[in-house]
Amino acid sequence: SSGSDSVLLVTTDTLVEGSHFAIANTAPEGLGYKLLAVSLSDIAAMGGTPRDAVLAVSAPGTFDAGYLERVFDGLFACGRRFGVNIVGGDTTEIVGPLVFSLTLMGRSAADKVVYRSGARPGDRVYVSGTLGDAGAGLRISEDFDGVSSEDRQHLLRRFHRPEPRVDLGKRLADSGMVSAMIDLSDGPASDLGHIAKASQVDLVIDFASIPISDALASFCESSKISPVEWALTAGEDYELALTGGHEIEDKFMLKNDLYYIGEVVDGEGFTRERI
Numbered sequence: 022s023s024g025s026d027s028v029l030l031v032t033t034d035t036l037v038e039g040s041h042f043a044i045a046n047t048a049p050e051g052l053g054y055k056l057l058a059v060s061l062s063d064i065a066a067m068g069g070t071p072r073d074a075v076l077a078v079s080a081p082g083t084f085d086a087g088y089l090e091r092v093f094d095g096l097f098a099c100g101r102r103f104g105v106n107i108v109g110g111d112t113t114e115i116v117g118p119l120v121f122s123l124t125l126m127g128r129s130a131a132d133k134v135v136y137r138s139g140a141r142p143g144d145r146v147y148v149s150g151t152l153g154d155a156g157a158g159l160r161i162s163e164d165f166d167g168v169s170s171e172d173r174q175h176l177l178r179r180f181h182r183p184e185p186r187v188d189l190g191k192r193l194a195d196s197g198m199v200s201a202m203i204d205l206s207d208g209p210a211s212d213l214g215h216i217a218k219a220s221q222v223d224l225v226i227d228f229a230s231i232p233i234s235d236a237l238a239s240f241c242e243s244s245k246i247s248p249v250e251w252a253l254t255a256g257e258d259y260e261l262a263l264t265g266g267h268e269i270e271d272k273f274m275l276k277n278d279l280y281y282i283g284e285v286v287d288g289e290g291f292t293r294e295r296i
Contacts, residue, residue, distance in 0.1 A: 028134055030127040032063035038118035046162050049088050051181045052121075053095025059206065060125035061103055061185035062259040066204040068135045068194020069127035071103055071187060076110035079120040092121070103187055129194070139200040140220035140264040146283035147269065149186050149261040151234040152209055153248065154179035156255020160240075167243030172236035183259040189278055190261055196272060202263040208256040213292045216264065223288025224264075226253075227295045232280040 036042055036056055057074060064071045076096065080089065100107050105125065158180025161173055168176070186204075193199045201216045209231075217224045233248045241248040264285050273279045283295065 026131060027128050028131045030064055030067050030069040030129055030134070031124065032060050032127075033122065033124045034060045034063075035120065035122040037120050040118075044088070044119070048095075048181070049091035050095035050098070053092040053097075054099040054182060055095075056092075056121050056123050057096055057099040057103075057105065057125070058183050058185045059259060060123055061099075061105070061187055062183065062204040062206070064125060064127040065185050065187045065190030066135070066202050066261055067127075067129060068133055068190050068199070068202070069129035070191060071105045071125055071127040073106050073108045074100065074123055074125045075108060077113070077122040078110065079113045079115045079117070079122075081116065081119070082114045084119065103185070133194045133197075135194045135199050135202040135263075137201050137203050137216050137219040140216050140222050140224070140285045141200055142222055142285055142287045143266075144200050144264040144285040145267055145269075145281055146213070146224055146226065146285060147263050147265070147279040148205070148209070148232065148282055149189055149263075149279055150258070151232045151237065151252075152205070152258055152260065153237050153252030153255045154234055155183060155257040155259070156180075156208075156251065157237055157240040159257065160244075165240075165244070168236065168239050172239050175234065175236040176240060180257065183257065185259055186261050193261070193263060193269075193273070196269070198269045198272065199263050199265045202261055205258045205260045205262055206256060208254045209258075209262060210253045210292060211256075213262055214290075216262070217288070217292050218290040220264075220285075221288075221290050222285050223290070224283055224292045225286055225295045226283040226292060227281075228253075230280070230282045232282075
């Protein structure tokens with residue numbers, strides 16, 4: 022912390038070929054964009070302003086330099102869009118898969134930072150967009166073909182080009198109305214559980230209120246799966262999930278920035294369904 026007024030926020034994300042992406046069906050520009058976008062989402066969840074990033078690349082000696090250049094193009098494009106400077110990094114030759122590890126730094130006023138641990142009984146639970154789309158995009162990118170081309174484009178875009186909610190996260194934090202916040206990377210069931218555990222409360226989720234896109238509804242219909250179960254467990258949406266008083270609704274829900282999905286109650290750190 023430099024002085025009492027501002028805190029440094031730091032987040033690191035690693036993408037490993039084979040585990041997180043496949044070169045055969047990943048545009049390199051999109052990969053570079055996503056690498057920064059997922060870190061931006063972490064800074065957004067704390068209400069911070071992203072500033073500088075460093076990138077470490079580990080690649081086989083024979084790897085195509087042109088592919089890496091295109092990854093960097095996507096990374097720099099995302100950086101320009103969100104005001105982030107790529108200030109350095111390192112490249113290492115390895116025997117193994119391609120690995121990118123990005124560290125992003127941001128800042129926030131010390132009294133505005135939002136953590137996972139502030140949810141209080143009586144708060145409501147909100148998310149910043151439709152859930153499950155990115156997970157469906159991943160399935161489509163692998164081998165699924167049961168949706169219209171329009172729905173396919175929507176779901177693929179949500180997977181390959183997640184939209185980090187940096188501006189919304191900052192506005193939410195600045196409003197002082199948010200008690201806890203997290204970004205949805207692993208899946209809502211898991212990530213909401215982190216808020217419940219850190220805050221030592223229970224989150225009671227109203228399954229009927231989970232926002233589902235038309236594209237996801239079509240995907241789930243042709244896959245014969247429950248849209249709500251899919252939305253709660255699929256990862257990589259990079260939407261924000263947050264808790265706060267109902268006064269948030271007057272300020273943020275009119276613009277469709279947020280969707281209500283549940284309540285915070287006394288408990289021991291669990292997420293459960295409203296019966």
